[in-house]
Amino acid sequence: MSNTTFSGPILAGGIKNTTGTTVGSNMKNTGQVVMSQTVAVDQTATTDTTNIIIPANSQIVAMDLYVNTVWSTGTTTMGIGKVGTATAFTAATAVQGSTLGIISITATASAAVVNRWTDIGSDDNRIILTNGATGTGAGYLCVQYVQNNNLI
Numbered sequence: 001m002s003n004t005t006f007s008g009p010i011l012a013g014g015i016k017n018t019t020g021t022t023v024g025s026n027m028k029n030t031g032q033v034v035m036s037q038t039v040a041v042d043q044t045a046t047t048d049t050t051n052i053i054i055p056a057n058s059q060i061v062a063m064d065l066y067v068n069t070v071w072s073t074g075t076t077t078m079g080i081g082k083v084g085t086a087t088a089f090t091a092a093t094a095v096q097g098s099t100l101g102i103i104s105i106t107a108t109a110s111a112a113v114v115n116r117w118t119d120i121g122s123d124d125n126r127i128i129l130t131n132g133a134t135g136t137g138a139g140y141l142c143v144q145y146v147q148n149n150n151l152i
Helices: 111-118
Strands: 034-042 047-054 059-069 077-082 101-105 125-131 138-146
Touching: 034 047, 047 138, 059 111, 125 138
Parallel strands: none
Antiparallel strands: 034 138, 047 125, 059 101, 059 138, 077 125
């Protein structure tokens, strides 16, 4: 199977611009496509710098941790951030890795963090996972985002 690469954002819908007031004929109905990146992550070091790069001005809509080997020993929590800011997207202990399964990750209850999920800013962000302790935990981190939504 071949792959196709587009330069985004990718829009879907039949009417690009609103020119009137009739739904289905002259009111914009385009939306942006949700993108995702997934990488293997583990607990072997306190910082796991991933190869997930979220493009500038993107909106993060979901993050999930697929735990296939539970985080072990000591602290089994972790946080999700970006290179340079370990707590950019969650608090340091916000994600619990001690249970097998798919863990839904949410933004920390902070206006700054919620705003960062809404629009990551004018630079690309490389995602990091910061473990509370080293151990044998492993899984996959999936980040879903809308490319260049530029909301803030």
